[in-house]
Amino acid sequence: MSQRARVIELYKSLLHLGKDYPQGFDYFRTRLKNAFMKNKDVTDPEQVQKMIAHGEFVKKEIEALYMLKKYRTLKRRYENQEQG
Amino acid sequence: MARVLVGVKRVIDYAVKIRVKPDKSGVVTDGVKHSMNPFDEIAVEEAVRMKEKKLATEIIAVSCGPPQAQETLRTALAMGVDRGIHVEVGPAELNTLQPIHVSKILAKLATEEKADIVIVGKQAIDDDCNQTAQMTAAVLDWPQGTFASKVEKTNGELTILREIDGGLETIKVKLPAVLSADLRLNEPRYATLPNIMKAKKKPIKKVTPKDLGVDLSPRIEIVSVEDPPTRQAGSILPDVDTLVTKLKEGGHL
Numbered sequence: 521m522s523q524r525a526r527v528i529e530l531y532k533s534l535l536h537l538g539k540d541y542p543q544g545f546d547y548f549r550t551r552l553k554n555a556f557m558k559n560k561d562v563t564d565p566e567q568v569q570k571m572i573a574h575g576e577f578v579k580k581e582i583e584a585l586y587m588l589k590k591y592r593t594l595k596r597r598y599e600n601q602e603q604g
Numbered sequence: 605m606a607r608v609l610v611g612v613k614r615v616i617d618y619a620v621k622i623r624v625k626p627d628k629s630g631v632v633t634d635g636v637k638h639s640m641n642p643f644d645e646i647a648v649e650e651a652v653r654m655k656e657k658k659l660a661t662e663i664i665a666v667s668c669g670p671p672q673a674q675e676t677l678r679t680a681l682a683m684g685v686d687r688g689i690h691v692e693v694g695p696a697e698l699n700t701l702q703p704i705h706v707s708k709i710l711a712k713l714a715t716e717e718k719a720d721i722v723i724v725g726k727q728a729i730d731d732d733c734n735q736t737a738q739m740t741a742a743v744l745d746w747p748q749g750t751f752a753s754k755v756e757k758t759n760g761e762l763t764i765l766r767e768i769d770g771g772l773e774t775i776k777v778k779l780p781a782v783l784s785a786d787l788r789l790n791e792p793r794y795a796t797l798p799n800i801m802k803a804k805k806k807p808i809k810k811v812t813p814k815d816l817g818v819d820l821s822p823r824i825e826i827v828s829v830e831d832p833p834t835r836q837a838g839s840i841l842p843d844v845d846t847l848v849t850k851l852k853e854g855g856h857l
Contacts, residue, residue, distance in 0.1 A: 529798075536797040541831055542619075583794040593618055594729075594787055 524567055528577045531556055537582050542589065606720035606757075606779060608651045609658045610685065611710055612644040612667045614676040615730040617797060628828040630699060644724025645683075645792040646785040651723055652684035653790065659757045660721070662686050666713055668693050672854050676807060681803035682795035689713060693820065700822035705813070707739035712816045714744060721762075725782040726751055737784035747777040751786040775851070782819040799835045 522531075531552070538548035562568055615635040616622060624631055654660040665680040667673040668691040677688035691709050693701055714722050727734035741748035749755070749764035753772065756763045766773045767786045813820050841847045851857045
């Protein structure tokens with residue numbers, strides 16, 4: 521896959537993740553777009569590679585954030601009933 | 605090697621604030637975000653891990669509900685389930701659809717598909733019934749391992765760590781068996797975009813409760829659905845005497 525295609529795929533999958541963002545999709549989308557646009561003139565393949573790696577890291581972080589949020593909410597709802 | 609059947613339910617998303625309909629007939633579901641019941645996600649994840657450890661050959665997800673339940677099945681397919689079965693339930697029957705009906709459907713499908721393990725979430729976050737696994741085990745006359753927090757397979761037997769009041773219990777059950785997933789069983793994976801796309805190619809079979817010979821006539825009547833009472837505001841009192849008078853007024857002393 522070309523580097524360009526990988527960047528586009530990264531952007532799309534981040535957008536998909538953004539649909540569940542706690543502060544709303546619009547909040548997420550504007551920030552995501554800004555982050556990508558900021559580096560739009562980067563042409564050095566090594567630099568781009570680093571940025572893609574960073575994007576993949578952010579993806580993992582967001583997934584972890586969602587999982588934790590869900591786990592904590594459920595734990596609060598279902599496990600601390602005696603203590604109120 | 606075993607074939608695993610997982611039950612998934614489409615519920616209002618856990619992060620959505622639930623609103624009760626003004627006529628007290630139920631909760632507002634139109635235009636509200638729905639997703640897979642979080643406990644069912646844990647059940648799906650456990651099945652997928654069994655397959656990854658080569659303990660299971662095939663995973664089948666079942667969902668009973670409106671046409672949109674297929675979206676929930678797609679999520680399960682994206683997580684690694686092989687195929688889906690959608691049991692279509694009409695809007696009229698949906699509100700009075702109870703674990704007793706669902707368990708009969710699951711039991712029937714488990715027999716038809718020759719499943720060895722049935723995994724469901726311990727309860728759904730909408731009706732909080734916590735009955736489906738138990739009833740399914742009863743209908744099938746299979747052993748059950750409910751509130752599973754750890755599952756291990758050793759030749760033809762499952763060793764299950766169960767979360768019980770104030771501690772953990774270890775039990776052994778013979779296959780076939782019914783399991784229900786508790787919160788700490790595993791951490792479900794996220795259905796990523798490429799996997800959702802790939803899941804579109806996986807088959808979903810549509811059946812009706814009538815095909816399965818399950819009668820969905822209501823066992824209950826919903827009388828009224830109401831919000832929980834809101835907490836009354838507190839007040840700051842100047843001294844002990846006023847507090848005592850207030851408590852006496854309220855009949856607490």
